[in-house]
Amino acid sequence: MAKGRRLDLELVARGLFESRERAQASILAGEIWVGGHRSDKASKLILPDAQIEHRGADRYVSRGAYKLETAVTHWNLDPTGQTCLDIGASTGGFTDFLLQHGAAKVVAIDVGHSQLHWKIRNDPRVEAHEGVNARFLKLDEWEKSGAPFPLIVTDVSFISLRLVLPAAFDLLASSGRVVALIKPQFEAGRDQVGKGGIVREESVRQEVINGLLDWVRQYPVESRGVVPSTIAGRDGNQEYLWLLEKR
Numbered sequence: 001m002a003k004g005r006r007l008d009l010e011l012v013a014r015g016l017f018e019s020r021e022r023a024q025a026s027i028l029a030g031e032i033w034v035g036g037h038r039s040d041k042a043s044k045l046i047l048p049d050a051q052i053e054h055r056g057a058d059r060y061v062s063r064g065a066y067k068l069e070t071a072v073t074h075w076n077l078d079p080t081g082q083t084c085l086d087i088g089a090s091t092g093g094f095t096d097f098l099l100q101h102g103a104a105k106v107v108a109i110d111v112g113h114s115q116l117h118w119k120i121r122n123d124p125r126v127e128a129h130e131g132v133n134a135r136f137l138k139l140d141e142w143e144k145s146g147a148p149f150p151l152i153v154t155d156v157s158f159i160s161l162r163l164v165l166p167a168a169f170d171l172l173a174s175s176g177r178v179v180a181l182i183k184p185q186f187e188a189g190r191d192q193v194g195k196g197g198i199v200r201e202e203s204v205r206q207e208v209i210n211g212l213l214d215w216v217r218q219y220p221v222e223s224r225g226v227v228p229s230t231i232a233g234r235d236g237n238q239e240y241l242w243l244l245e246k247r
Contacts, residue, residue: 004045007032007052016054018118031055060100061117064093064155067229071179071241072101074227079103083146087134087168088156092120098153099125107145109134135159137167148173155181162187162215165244169219172246182226182240183233184208198237205238212242220247 005013011023011032024042026032032039033053034046046052060066071077080102086095089108096119098106105125108116109132116128127145134156139147150173156164161180168178184199187208194200199208209226216223224243233239 004047006042007034007039007044007046008042010046010050011052011054014052016052026054060093060096061119062091062093062096063231064091065097066093066231067155067181067239067241068094068097068153068179070227070230071243072097074241075224075243077151077177077179077243079151082150083107085109085142085147085149085152085168085171087137087152087154087164089120089128090115090155092117092126094153094155095120095126098151099123103151105146107142107149109137134164135167137171139170142171147171148176150176152176152178153180154178156186157183158186160187161212161242165216166219169221169246172221174246176246177224178221178242178244178246180242180244181229182209182212182242183237184239185233185235185237187212197235205240209240216244221245222247 008020008023011017012020017023027040027042030038030040031054033055035051079098081104083105084098084103086106086108089095089110095106095108107127109129111133113130120126121128148171152168152172172178184205185193185197188199188204192204199205213223221244224245226240226242229239229241
């Protein structure tokens with residue numbers, strides 16, 4: 001008679017989760033179904049041939065992917081077959097979105113360490129670089145990775161886009177595009193950011209956008225528009241997607 005294994009351990013063994021803790025969290029959330037029935041006990045013994053489903057799971061490794069979806073849908077962007085650069089990859093939401101929409105390769109960089117989701121880190125189409133300060137990117141140092149890139153996406157925190165985009169433009173191919181997430185709380189003056197780091201005034205948010213549009217004119221790119229993100233930042237801030245195209 002076949003011996004059963006705990007549900008949480010079986011989920012990890014089947015590759016549905018990278019750790020027992022994540023498996024247990026999903027079980028408690030009611031997302032695991034065994035043999036067509038919801039199972040909420042991590043200790044439940046499961047036979048090797050049991051049918052297990054992970055229902056209600058998010059399509060992407062982070063909610064950031066849905067922010068990029070706003071831009072891709074609005075401007076009808078298509079990353080199919082492209083080698084893209086993701087600046088400020090963090091968990092990998094933007095990278096995940098690009099891969100699921102046909103990107104051939106994504107070079108994912110972040111100044112931090114150990115943030116990229118295991119699913120993204122282990123994808124053969126991803127070239128991950130940690131501890132990279134995007135302010136100092138140089139074209140010749142990234143040519144082996146695929147630069148200049150036809151599409152660059154960026155979602156950075158605690159730093160202004162004015163400090164990140166100039167280097168990104170240097171790595172952008174002719175007629176290439178940049179999709180940048182504008183976070184007003186990191187662009188506005190300290191006196192314009194309210195309690196909890198939230199920019200509540202629409203006038204301040206518009207001032208931030210107009211300031212960036214004026215600033216970017218000194219570079220060889222054209223602004224193709226700014227649209228509100230359909231997903232708010234984790235702190236509740238209204239964010240915006242900005243499309244730029246290299247001349």
